[in-house]
Amino acid sequence: MALVRRSVLFLTLLVHIARGQVSYSIPEEMEKGSIVGNIAQDLGLDLQRLKSGKVRIYSRDSTEYIELNRNTGSLLSREKMDRESLCAKTTPCALHLQMIMENPMEFYTITIEITDINDNAPSFQRKEFRFEISESAAAGARFLLEGAVDADVGVNDLQSYSLKPTDNFVLELHSQSDGDKSVEMVLQRSLDREKKVVVTLLLTAFDGGDPQLSGTVQIDVTVLDANDNAPVFTQKVYKAILTENAAKGFKLTTVSATDADEGSNGHVTYYVASKDDIVRNMFIIDQHSGEVTLNGFVDFEKASHYQIDIQAKDQGGLSDSCKLIIDVLDINDNKPVISLLSMSNSVSEDSTPGTVVAMMKVDDTDSGVNGQIHCTINDNIPFALISSSSNFISLRIEQQLDRERDAEYNISVTCSDQGVPALSSSASLSLQISDVNDNAPVFEKSYYEACVVENNTPGLFIFTVKASDADWNQNARVSYILEDSTVNGVSVSSYVSVHPDSGLITAVRSFDYEQLKDFHFRVKAQDGGSLPLSSNATVKITIQDQNDNAPHVLYPVLTGASVVAEIVPRAADVGYLVTKVVAVDVDSGQNAWLSYKLQKATGRALFEVGLQNGEIRTVRQVTDKDAVKQKLTVVVEDKGQPSRSAVVSINVAVADSFPEVLSEFTDFTHEKQYNDSLTFYLILALTVVSLLFIVSIILIISVKIYRWRQNKLLYKSGANLPVIPYYPPVYADGTLQHVYNYELCGTTDSRMSDMKFVRPYSQNTLVSQSPINKNQSSKYER
Ligand SMILES: *[C@@H]1O[C@H](CO)[C@@H](O)[C@H](O)[C@H]1NC(C)=O
Ligand SMILES: *[C@@H]1O[C@H](CO)[C@@H](O)[C@H](O)[C@H]1NC(C)=O
Numbered sequence: 001m002a003l004v005r006r007s008v009l010f011l012t013l014l015v016h017i018a019r020g021q022v023s024y025s026i027p028e029e030m031e032k033g034s035i036v037g038n039i040a041q042d043l044g045l046d047l048q049r050l051k052s053g054k055v056r057i058y059s060r061d062s063t064e065y066i067e068l069n070r071n072t073g074s075l076l077s078r079e080k081m082d083r084e085s086l087c088a089k090t091t092p093c094a095l096h097l098q099m100i101m102e103n104p105m106e107f108y109t110i111t112i113e114i115t116d117i118n119d120n121a122p123s124f125q126r127k128e129f130r131f132e133i134s135e136s137a138a139a140g141a142r143f144l145l146e147g148a149v150d151a152d153v154g155v156n157d158l159q160s161y162s163l164k165p166t167d168n169f170v171l172e173l174h175s176q177s178d179g180d181k182s183v184e185m186v187l188q189r190s191l192d193r194e195k196k197v198v199v200t201l202l203l204t205a206f207d208g209g210d211p212q213l214s215g216t217v218q219i220d221v222t223v224l225d226a227n228d229n230a231p232v233f234t235q236k237v238y239k240a241i242l243t244e245n246a247a248k249g250f251k252l253t254t255v256s257a258t259d260a261d262e263g264s265n266g267h268v269t270y271y272v273a274s275k276d277d278i279v280r281n282m283f284i285i286d287q288h289s290g291e292v293t294l295n296g297f298v299d300f301e302k303a304s305h306y307q308i309d310i311q312a313k314d315q316g317g318l319s320d321s322c323k324l325i326i327d328v329l330d331i332n333d334n335k336p337v338i339s340l341l342s343m344s345n346s347v348s349e350d351s352t353p354g355t356v357v358a359m360m361k362v363d364d365t366d367s368g369v370n371g372q373i374h375c376t377i378n379d380n381i382p383f384a385l386i387s388s389s390s391n392f393i394s395l396r397i398e399q400q401l402d403r404e405r406d407a408e409y410n411i412s413v414t415c416s417d418q419g420v421p422a423l424s425s426s427a428s429l430s431l432q433i434s435d436v437n438d439n440a441p442v443f444e445k446s447y448y449e450a451c452v453v454e455n456n457t458p459g460l461f462i463f464t465v466k467a468s469d470a471d472w473n474q475n476a477r478v479s480y481i482l483e484d485s486t487v488n489g490v491s492v493s494s495y496v497s498v499h500p501d502s503g504l505i506t507a508v509r510s511f512d513y514e515q516l517k518d519f520h521f522r523v524k525a526q527d528g529g530s531l532p533l534s535s536n537a538t539v540k541i542t543i544q545d546q547n548d549n550a551p552h553v554l555y556p557v558l559t560g561a562s563v564v565a566e567i568v569p570r571a572a573d574v575g576y577l578v579t580k581v582v583a584v585d586v587d588s589g590q591n592a593w594l595s596y597k598l599q600k601a602t603g604r605a606l607f608e609v610g611l612q613n614g615e616i617r618t619v620r621q622v623t624d625k626d627a628v629k630q631k632l633t634v635v636v637e638d639k640g641q642p643s644r645s646a647v648v649s650i651n652v653a654v655a656d657s658f659p660e661v662l663s664e665f666t667d668f669t670h671e672k673q674y675n676d677s678l679t680f681y682l683i684l685a686l687t688v689v690s691l692l693f694i695v696s697i698i699l700i701i702s703v704k705i706y707r708w709r710q711n712k713l714l715y716k717s718g719a720n721l722p723v724i725p726y727y728p729p730v731y732a733d734g735t736l737q738h739v740y741n742y743e744l745c746g747t748t749d750s751r752m753s754d755m756k757f758v759r760p761y762s763q764n765t766l767v768s769q770s771p772i773n774k775n776q777s778s779k780y781e782r
Helices: 002-012 039-043 047-052 083-087 277-282 658-664 668-716 748-753 755-763 774-780
Strands: 016-018 021-027 035-038 056-059 066-069 074-077 093-101 106-115 128-134 142-145 158-164 169-175 181-187 198-207 214-224 237-243 251-254 269-272 283-285 291-294 305-313 319-329 337-343 346-348 356-363 373-377 383-389 392-397 408-417 424-434 447-453 461-464 479-482 496-498 504-507 518-526 534-544 552-555 565-568 577-580 582-584 594-600 607-609 615-618 629-638 645-654
Touching: 021 035, 021 039, 035 039, 039 074, 039 106, 056 066, 066 093, 083 093, 083 106, 128 142, 158 169, 181 198, 237 251, 251 319, 269 283, 277 283, 277 305, 283 305, 337 424, 356 408, 356 424, 373 383, 383 408, 392 408, 447 461, 479 496, 552 645, 565 577, 577 645, 582 594, 594 607, 607 629, 645 668
Parallel strands: 021 106, 128 214, 237 319, 346 424, 447 534, 565 645
Antiparallel strands: 016 021, 035 074, 056 093, 066 074, 093 106, 142 181, 158 198, 169 181, 198 214, 251 291, 269 305, 283 291, 305 319, 337 356, 356 392, 373 408, 383 392, 408 424, 461 504, 479 518, 496 504, 518 534, 552 582, 577 615, 594 629, 607 615, 629 645
16 A cells, blocks of 8 residues: 555646646546645645635546545545446546636536556456367367456556476467467377376466566366277286196186276277187187186197297277196106017026027106106016116016926016006916927836746736926826846846837846846936937836645655665554655745645554644554555645645555565566546546635635626726726737736735735735735736
């Protein structure tokens, strides 16, 4: 207000006084009652004149802004005057007054100019401006703004604009024909919705007053989206791990791309862009979420990793791509596979250790420990596995083979990998061991004994030697050979023969115990190998005695007609030794055990023969009744079965003198001849009868035993080798039939009954392996 007053004072000095005319200049907005000027003074009028002249102020406008003080002659403002409401933009702005006086009438024109003060700031009619501008709008695009207005005039009027911030837009002012200025906002640098969606600007209008006043308005620019951003993957390369045999639908990973744009321009969809059909079929990607899932079956052994090209696209067609690298992890899903490359079906038993018999290849398609293979074979076999190089294994002999111990091996090769759990597979190899002639035939015994009853038929089977050979086939085919030696200066082959195939020993001749009691020979067994092996056994044949010799009387000697008579004195005592019959028997044992009997005596027995010793003694005193001439027949008998005997006649003369004896014996020869023939017939008849009896007994017993044996065979049939009953040797086509004949020397029973003499034999008797057959023994013991 003080400022205004000072300017008032200053302005009032600028009063122009012309004739009848006064001008004042005052600023607007002066306080009510402010003095505009002293009119009386300025016009040189007496104050009295003002009163007398009834001075009055007249204004055309009804509004009275100015009044006149008649006492002082001052012009006063009646109210505040606002230049803008009085004159608006018109300049200069003046009030025109008339002052009129009477007595005399005077007329004055008063002009009061109201000068502008800067009491109005520029202002915008709108509170704010709104624009929507695409971010794709090019630089240079113009946007017309509604300008501001300032009620003041002149220098106080609107002078300039400013726009802040100036990042994207600048202002351009254009003078128009009506003097106004149009304001334009020009895009200088492109907008980016992705940086700022709404750009706020402030437009300020300034006037030129002092102090300067301004008005502002806000401009909101909404940036419209354009598809100016491609999708961008969060990673250029994604990685995922997949175990093989993972189930279909397994979620691998999720790829993600962002698009800075909005709306459809920012809507991203995903695609598998790989050209490889396998990959395209194996993996699928969710178009919207970017989740990659397994759509097939991965096999580490076919592909251990995959690379998928993935593309992300927005609706505007912009795209980005990334790679998904998938590593497949191996799992132990493959068994080792054993393939036999080469294999010997059979190997000789003399193969040296180290010989390779089979080659195998083992594969496991898994990797790492899942593909590391370890192979074993079954225990306790003389073979070993050698892995020569990776995956190749060979089976070789580790210890000496022996076909006779194991002729065949079933070798089971088991290979397992090191995975958890381990997988394994196995192969079976069958290996035959071929024979080598490394075993000689072996006799069942190294020493055989057998006995044969003498007087056997030539061709009699004695017994069988047997040797076995552990080798096989030809190497085990044993043939028997009689080794040449001599018995009593004669080749043994004239006594026995050995059948080369069966080992059957046959008597070639009839043996005579009295000539040969036993003999030895050797039999060799030889196999059929190309380098034959052999062994031998000793055989002892003992010939058993048969009672085939009758006792032979050595004394008294029978010398044709000349008969010796023994003389017994009449006075002989009881027990007088008359003579002694001496007989021998070339047989042995019981067959040679002789006993003596008195067969026939005349009258009351005067003599007796010692059963054992053959001594003839008197048993009583000689009487007169006893004939001079006595004839004693002594039967010497052995104890063979049947027994054989010899008869000897002894003439005994009971006399005291030799002439007596002579006369008595003159016709002795004739009578003796008669007696001899009589005795002969008697003995013949007796022998025939007893032989017939024995033969019939033997027949009956044989038939009985034969039936019993038949029954027993039937009962045993099937379990044992058929026992072929004895038949006489048969020769057919020049070959000897294989007839098994078991010869035996004695039986338990015969041992009992013939205790005395058989015992020494039976102790040395060969007892063949078959049970003793009493039937056969009885056949030979005739
Ligand atoms: C080997 O296997 C075969 C066939 O399975 C069998 O007949 C034979 O007895 C086996 N040999 C051995 C020594 O186990
Ligand atoms: C018979 O065998 C024995 C050993 O058993 C041997 O000492 C002998 O030399 C062999 N004799 C012949 C002639 O082969």
